[in-house]
Amino acid sequence: MPDMTKGRSPFYPGQPVPVELFVGRAEQIRRIMERGVGQVAAGKPVAMFVQGEYGIGKSSIAGVVQRLAENGHSLHSIYAPLGGARTLEDVAAAVLEATLRSGAFDASKSERVRNWLAKYIGQQELFGFTLNAAALKQDAPQIANSSRMLGFLGEVRKRLEDRGVKGVFLALDEINGLTRGADFAHFIKGLVDTNAMSPEPLPLLLMLCGVEERRREMIEKHRPVERIFDVVEIESMRNEETEEFFRRAFDSEGMSVEPKAMGLLVHYSAGFPKIMHLLGDNAYWADRDGVVSAEDAIEAVAMAAEDVGTKYVDQQVYGALRSADYRTILAKIARLDPSELSFTKGDIEAGLTQTQKLKLNNFLQKMKRLKVLRSGELRGEYVFTNRMVRLYIWLKSQRPPAGAS
Numbered sequence: 001m002p003d004m005t006k007g008r009s010p011f012y013p014g015q016p017v018p019v020e021l022f023v024g025r026a027e028q029i030r031r032i033m034e035r036g037v038g039q040v041a042a043g044k045p046v047a048m049f050v051q052g053e054y055g056i057g058k059s060s061i062a063g064v065v066q067r068l069a070e071n072g073h074s075l076h077s078i079y080a081p082l083g084g085a086r087t088l089e090d091v092a093a094a095v096l097e098a099t100l101r102s103g104a105f106d107a108s109k110s111e112r113v114r115n116w117l118a119k120y121i122g123q124q125e126l127f128g129f130t131l132n133a134a135a136l137k138q139d140a141p142q143i144a145n146s147s148r149m150l151g152f153l154g155e156v157r158k159r160l161e162d163r164g165v166k167g168v169f170l171a172l173d174e175i176n177g178l179t180r181g182a183d184f185a186h187f188i189k190g191l192v193d194t195n196a197m198s199p200e201p202l203p204l205l206l207m208l209c210g211v212e213e214r215r216r217e218m219i220e221k222h223r224p225v226e227r228i229f230d231v232v233e234i235e236s237m238r239n240e241e242t243e244e245f246f247r248r249a250f251d252s253e254g255m256s257v258e259p260k261a262m263g264l265l266v267h268y269s270a271g272f273p274k275i276m277h278l279l280g281d282n283a284y285w286a287d288r289d290g291v292v293s294a295e296d297a298i299e300a301v302a303m304a305a306e307d308v309g310t311k312y313v314d315q316q317v318y319g320a321l322r323s324a325d326y327r328t329i330l331a332k333i334a335r336l337d338p339s340e341l342s343f344t345k346g347d348i349e350a351g352l353t354q355t356q357k358l359k360l361n362n363f364l365q366k367m368k369r370l371k372v373l374r375s376g377e378l379r380g381e382y383v384f385t386n387r388m389v390r391l392y393i394w395l396k397s398q399r400p401p402a403g404a405s
């Protein structure tokens with residue numbers, strides 16, 4: 001068997017996808033460009049909420065539109081991941097840092113920003129810099145309220161005006177840790193209102209990325225938040241888009257994919273970008289001859305299932321799902337549409353023996369205790385609270401699409 005030395009895997013299970021491999025989302029991109037970027041470039045501030053589940057592609061789409069906005073629409077893009085932020089001071093520090101790192105697509109802009117904010121740079125290095133964390137922490141509180149933050153963003157634009165910058169595109173990603181308290185909701189609403197009421201509003205595109213529950217949580221804390229966002233929903237990918245992704249990704253490494261293998265990869269990805277990358281990565285490593293075959297794809301599905309099981313499923317749940325007792329039940333669940341998170345007990349119960357029915361009850365109770373399932377609105381309805389668990393069951397089932405085996 002010819003053995004290839006591997007190049008670089010074109011798959012990125014844990015990161016936003018590089019632009020060359022970004023597929024689909026044409027409609028959402030158009031909407032963000034027209035109603036967001038276009039309006040802001042014309043002088044009107046806009047707030048958008050990019051909404052969708054974990055792993056569906058929110059950060060990736062934010063990256064793509066920020067780049068487009070930067071490159072032909074005269075907005076200056078700042079991308080602030082707020083994963084570690086709990087307070088408004090943390091948010092302010094993250095925005096400061098993100099500003100310092102902004103302008104990556106245009107050296108003259110990034111240089112300008114760095115000179116302005118030089119005191120927050122700890123050490124210049126050959127390819128970048130380290131932060132002066134103490135200075136950042138000390139000054140962040142100064143911009144930790146909406147009007148000061150607005151002032152700061154206005155200053156960013158002013159400093160870049162002669163570089164053709166008309167407005168600022170601030171993306172706040174990974175807001176999970178912030179929405180429980182009321183102050184973040186007030187801060188965001190304040191930012192929008194203060195700007196709207198100022199005599200000369202800053203052309204600001206404020207974009208938040210998060211799951212729907214986080215937006216609801218903000219509304220619960222501060223009702224008027226409901227009105228400020230244009231919500232852009234990110235859903236699962238279409239099969240053609242998934243297929244295009246695999247083709248492009250393998251192609252970029254000079255590899256090809258047999259039709260049967262393609263069928264399997266698309267089928268098991270279930271339109272879910274995160275799974276797409278996990279599967280692709282495993283197929284990339286399973287392959288030995290530059291042609292991804294059905295065997296490679298099947299091996300990849302088994303490996304991806306283990307990846308999902310060990311990395312994204314709680315260990316207690318993972319253990320329970322491996323119990324032989326539940327095999328029949330899981331096989332029946334796996335047969336349902338993987339993009340549906342809910343099912344009814346009746347769907348699963350049909351055709352089970354008395355013993356299996358007892359096991360089903362036991363299973364449902366246990367999964368509820370482990371918070372993997374919750375009761376739905378209908379009688380006998382159950383809903384998966386975690387898409388990755390649902391997809392683990394799907395990948396584990398090894399039930400190829402019709403005609404693939």
Ligand SMILES: Nc1ncnc2c1ncn2[C@@H]1O[C@H](COP(=O)(O)OP(=O)(O)O)[C@@H](O)[C@H]1O
Binds near residue numbers: 015022053054059
């Ligand atoms: N449009 C896309 N084309 C190709 N890969 C994508 C696309 N969107 C997301 N991905 C990939 O899917 C995974 C999850 O994407 P990410 O943007 O991090 O999702 P989220 O921010 O919603 O959790 C990453 O591995 C990313 O590279």
Ligand SMILES: [Mg+2]
Binds near residue numbers: 058059173174
């Ligand atoms: Mg993300």
